[in-house]
Each structure stands twice: as structure tokens, then as C-alpha cells.
Amino acid sequence: MGGPVFGFGGGRSDIWHPEEDIYWGAEDEWLGDNRYGDTRQDLQNPLAAVQMGLIYVNPQGPNANPDPLLSAQDIRETFSRMAMNDEETVALTAGGHTFGKAHGAGPEDHKGPEPEGAGLEEQGFGWTSDYGSGVGRDTITSGIEGAWTPNPTEWDNGYFDMLFKYEDDWVLTKSPAGAHQWTPGNPDAEDMAPDPEDASIKVPTMMTTADMAMIRDPEYRKISKRFHENPDQFGDAFSRAWFKLLHRDMGPKVRYLGPDVPDEDLIWQDPVTPGSTNYDIGAVKEAIKNSGLSVTDMVETAWASASTFRGSDMRGGANGARIRLSPQKDWEANKPDQLGRVLSTLSDIADSNGVSLADVIVLAGNVGIEMASGKEVPFHPGRGDATEEQTDAASFSVMEPLADGFRNFLKTNYAVTPEEMMLDKAQLLGLTAPEMTVLVGGLRTLGVSSDDRGLFSNDSSNLSNDYFTTLLDMNVKWKPTGSNSYDGMDRTTGDVLRRASRTDLVFGSNSQLRAIAEVYAQDDNQEKFKSDFIAAWTKVMNADRFDLE
Numbered sequence: 062m063g064g065p066v067f068g069f070g071g072g073r074s075d076i077w078h079p080e081e082d083i084y085w086g087a088e089d090e091w092l093g094d095n096r097y098g099d100t101r102q103d104l105q106n107p108l109a110a111v112q113m114g115l116i117y118v119n120p121q122g123p124n125a126n127p128d129p130l131l132s133a134q135d136i137r138e139t140f141s142r143m144a145m146n147d148e149e150t151v152a153l154t155a156g157g158h159t160f161g162k163a164h165g166a167g168p169e170d171h172k173g174p175e176p177e178g179a180g181l182e183e184q185g186f187g188w189t190s191d192y193g194s195g196v197g198r199d200t201i202t203s204g205i206e207g208a209w210t211p212n213p214t215e216w217d218n219g220y221f222d223m224l225f226k227y228e229d230d231w232v233l234t235k236s237p238a239g240a241h242q243w244t245p246g247n248p249d250a251e252d253m254a255p256d257p258e259d260a261s262i263k264v265p266t267m268m269t270t271a272d273m274a275m276i277r278d279p280e281y282r283k284i285s286k287r288f289h290e291n292p293d294q295f296g297d298a299f300s301r302a303w304f305k306l307l308h309r310d311m312g313p314k315v316r317y318l319g320p321d322v323p324d325e326d327l328i329w330q331d332p333v334t335p336g337s338t339n340y341d342i343g344a345v346k347e348a349i350k351n352s353g354l355s356v357t358d359m360v361e362t363a364w365a366s367a368s369t370f371r372g373s374d375m376r377g378g379a380n381g382a383r384i385r386l387s388p389q390k391d392w393e394a395n396k397p398d399q400l401g402r403v404l405s406t407l408s409d410i411a412d413s414n415g416v417s418l419a420d421v422i423v424l425a426g427n428v429g430i431e432m433a434s435g436k437e438v439p440f441h442p443g444r445g446d447a448t449e450e451q452t453d454a455a456s457f458s459v460m461e462p463l464a465d466g467f468r469n470f471l472k473t474n475y476a477v478t479p480e481e482m483m484l485d486k487a488q489l490l491g492l493t494a495p496e497m498t499v500l501v502g503g504l505r506t507l508g509v510s511s512d513d514r515g516l517f518s519n520d521s522s523n524l525s526n527d528y529f530t531t532l533l534d535m536n537v538k539w540k541p542t543g544s545n546s547y548d549g550m551d552r553t554t555g556d557v558l559r560r561a562s563r564t565d566l567v568f569g570s571n572s573q574l575r576a577i578a579e580v581y582a583q584d585d586n587q588e589k590f591k592s593d594f595i596a597a598w599t600k601v602m603n604a605d606r607f608d609l610e
């Protein structure tokens with residue numbers, strides 16, 4: 062259709078069943094909206110759509126209230142949660158609606174059930190309509206009827222031409238399906254759209270309330286005006302925003318495949334210039350060993366850096382050493398004071414050896430584990446340090462860990478339990494249940510916790526299975542002392558011996574996790590515990606090393 066294209070990167074994988082672990086919202090009926098607090102901006106996280114079953118906002122306006130300014134508020138909130146700013150939002154909506162039409166030829170009750178609710182004889186079709194032919198000009202989908210532009214199969218400036226030409230003449234009407242929509246009061250003949258079945262017949266165009274927001278909201282209007290007067294800027298902004306929409310969950314550019322990958326680095330790809338691979342790893346390790354940092358310091362910092370990785374969109378991870386930049390350096394989970402102290406020592410080592418800090422952070426974690434276990438921990442050099450200019454700080458702030466069971470960290474109490482949040486983090490890191498279990502046990506033994514909860518071992522410089530043997534000790538009785546804290550008391554004397562969190566005790570309480578914890582608690586499984594811990598640790602440290610794949 063002649064639209065501008067910025068590029069294409071292949072490499073997505075197909076899945077063969079619907080994803081079942083996505084939170085779409087708590088409502089159990091279509092268009093339910095129990096997702097707001099006091100204001101329209103107080104939309105429950107991590108949701109972005111305004112109502113159950115919509116992908117963006119209600120096209121008719123908030124809860125079908127045809128008010129373009131209120132619609133603009135919803136659009137801004139929803140699109141910002143997809144990391145789209147105002148310019149990208151206007152470009153996408155206008156560019157998308159340059160093509161195609163909305164379908165609302167007749168009353169909604171002609172539509173049959175959705176594909177999953179329809180009979181076998183429908184063979185996967187759904188929403189089959191008995192209105193007229195049910196297709197073509199008789200189609201009913203959203204309930205809004207009409208194309209946005211007079212040439213809906215061509216890339217042109219028709220969307221803005223229409224919005225501005227009739228800006229004082231848009232009339233709120235209802236589609237044949239009864240939905241609110243806007244139509245020019247007195248359209249010129251050339252501004253009519255072709256009928257879907259017979260192009261010689263001309264029908265009126267329309268705008269949804271959400272489209273009207275593009276000229277009624279003052280900020281959107283400025284952008285729309287500029288795009289209208291500068292079609293090149295519109296084309297460029299649309300092609301870039303479209304590329305972003307379709308590639309944002311693919312992670313760094315190194316994962317894109319094929320000949321059409323654009324050369325230009327884009328800030329939302331979290332670019333990192335690769336670091337050196339050619340250096341004396343042994344010498345750097347020696348410098349780290351002699352730095353005076355404790356095993357806990359080294360391990361906790363490497364974990365804080367690497368564990369930002371999330372497999373959902375391949376962002377985060379140790380590469381880039383963004384942990385030294387805003388906002389990560391100030392995240393509460395990262396214990397900013399301790400982090401600052403450790404990073405200043407590690408930065409000196411990085412500088413004097415000509416190595417990236419990102420590599421030194423991971424190497425320090427490995428050195429700590431090697432010192433504590435007497436075993437070798439695999440290491441792959443080559444991480445680089447991202448600059449502030451390469452870092453979209455605002456888009457990193459949404460990655461702040463609100464809970465990290467591996468560090469016994471919980472920012473505040475949430476509706477979801479800390480142990481469920483730990484599971485979520487584990488799955489974002491791509492960990493299995495045994496990997497999660499061995500990591501929690503090992504990290505706690507090495508002294509990693511937000512306070513004294515879960516620190517059962519007397520020797521945090523020695524990697525042992527103490528955590529599990531202590532947790533499963535039958536001589537200890539646990540008693541709740543707060544929403545996320547428990548005292549472990551000697552069954553006979555009643556003396557308080559230690560404290561734990563929910564994420565600690567779940568490894569004794571949940572039958573599946575307990576079975577794994579018992580394997581690691583076995584006194585003949587010390588070696589297995591250590592090697593499994595090192596394997597799971599290495600998996601997390603390298604989770605973002607797509608260059609190694």
C-alpha cells in the first residue's frame with residue numbers, strides 16, 4: 062500500500078499453545094474495568110489496556126463517553142505503558158488508520174460467539190454474523206462503521222487531511238451498530254470513501270473519539286499539525302514507531318536476523334558497545350581477590366547486576382553495567398550504599414586492567430563463589446559498559462525489582478505474596494524449580510539477604526548446604542511475627558534461634574519445593590549442591606549473552 066518501512070529483524074519463535082501465565086486483569090467479563098484506583102492514571106500495574114478484552118482504549122471514549130479530551134488521557138496512559146511517547150502515539154494511530162476500515166454495519170446482536178465459544182461446525186471461525194451476507198459491507202466487528210480516509214488502501218496524508226479539513230464540522234453520530242463515532246457534517250464528494258464491495262459507490266468516512274483526541278488534545282494536536290504539514294516527518298515517525306512496536310520484545314539488536322536489519326542503533330534496544338575479550342582474566346581475578354571485598358559483597362553485587370534480566374522481552378542483565386547508572390544505582394533492592402562502595406573498588410580494577418566494569422562485576426561474583434566453594438566458575442569475557450546516552454533511564458525505571466526472593470527483598474506489601482513474586486522472577490530469569498531452589502539456598506548461605514532473615518549459616522565465606530539443613534531442622538518450630546517474618550524457636554526451650562521470610566519458609570512448606578530442598582540438604586549431596594549452584598549461577602550471569610549463542 063506504499064507505506065514507509067524502517068526495516069525488519071527476524072528471529073521470533075512460534076509457540077503452539079496460548080500463554081497461560083499472562084495477567085490480563087482480574088475482571089471475568091468482557092469490557093470489565095475494575096482496574097482503576099482514584100484517578101484514570103491510577104491504572105493497576107502491569108496492565109495497560111483500559112478494559113478487559115481491549116488492546117488499547119475504548120474507541121468510543123472512556124466507557125463509551127465520547128469525550129475526545131478524556132479519551133486523550135486514556136490513550137496517553139495506555140501508550141506510555143507500551144513505552145510510546147506522544148509523538149510515537151500520534152504517528153502510530155494516524156499511520157494505522159491511514160489504512161483499512163472499521164466494521165459496524167448492523168446491530169451487534171447479529172454476531173455469534175467468539176471462536177473458542179463457537180460450535181465445532183464453525184471450524185475455528187467466530188463472531189459469525191447473520192446480518193446480510195455477514196461479510197464485506199455487512200461485516201460487524203468493533204461496531205464502528207467506516208474508513209478514516211477516502212483512499213484506505215494507500216499510504217497518504219488522508220488521515221490528517223480529513224481531521225483538519227473538517228475540524229469545525231465533525232458531528233457526533235451513531236453507527237448502524239449504535240456506537241458513537243464522528244462524521245463530517247457536510248463532506249465534499251472527493252472526501253467520501255469507496256464502498257468495500259463496489260468502489261463506484263461512495264460512503265462517508267468517520268473518526269472514532271480516540272481519533273478526535275489527535276486534534277483536540279493540545280499536545281497531540283501540535284504533533285498532528287506538524288505531521289500534516291510535513292508528510293516526510295510523519296512517514297519517518299510512523300515507520301520508526303511501527304518498527305519499535307514490532308521489535309521491542311526481541312531484546313538487543315544482536316538477536317535480529319536477516320538482511321533488512323537497520324544499521325542505526327535505537328535507544329530502546331538498550332545498545333551496548335562490546336567490551337574486550339582479550340585480557341588476562343587471571344590477573345583481574347587476583348586483583349579482585351586482593352581488593353578486600355567480602356564474598357557477600359562480590360556475590361550480591363553480581364547478582365544485583367545480572368538478575369535484572371527478563372526473558373519476557375530480553376532486557377536487563379549484567380551486560381552494559383547499567384547498575385552503575387541511574388536509576389539502577391539507587392534502587393532500594395540494590396542497597397545503594399553498599400553498591401556504591403563495591404562498585405568504586407571494582408571500577409578501579411576495571412580501569413587499571415583496561416576491562417569493562419560489566420565483566421569485572423560478574424568476575425567478582427565468580428571469584429567470591431570460587432573462594433567460598435573451592436570450585437571453578439565458568440566465565441565468558443566480552444561484556445561492555447553502556448553510557449548514559451545509550452540508556453533510556455525512564456524505561457529502566459519500570460524494571461525496578463519490587464520483590465526479589467533471591468535477596469529476600471520486598472519493597473512493600475503487595476496483593477501477590479512474596480513467594481509468588483519470587484516464582485515470577487525465577488521464570489523471567491528462565492530458571493527451573495531446582496535452579497531457583499539451589500540459588501536461594503546458596504545465596505543465603507553466602508550472606509545475601511535484605512536483613513538477617515534466612516541467614517542461617519555461621520560462615521558466609523563458605524558455600525555449603527547449611528541453609529537447607531537448618532531450614533528443615535525438625536527441632537525448630539516457626540511462628541509468624543509479621544506479614545513476611547517468622548521466628549524459628551527451639552521446640553524444647555522456646556529460645557528464638559533464627560528468623561526467616563515467607564520466601565525462606567516456602568521451601569519447607571510447599572511440597573514440591575520441599576522435595577528439592579531435601580535433596581540439597583542430604584549430607585552426601587554437598588558436591589551436587591555446589592555444582593548445581595554454580596551451573597544455575599552461570600546461567601543467570603550469562604542470560605543476556607546472546608553473542609555467545
Ligand code: HEM
Pocket residue numbers: 117118119120136153154156157158160161162163164165202203204205269271303
Ligand atoms: C488509540 C488507539 C487505537 C484505537 C482506539 C483503535 C481503534 C480501532 C478500531 C475501533 C478499529 C476498527 C476495527 C473493526 O471494526 O474492524 C481499528 C481498525 C484498525 N486499526 Fe486501530 N486503533 C488504535 C490504534 C491503532 C494503531 C496503533 C494501529 C497500527 C499502527 C492501528 C491500526 C488499525 C488498522 C490498520 C485498522 C483497520 C483494520 C481493518 O481494515 O480491518 N490502530 N482501530
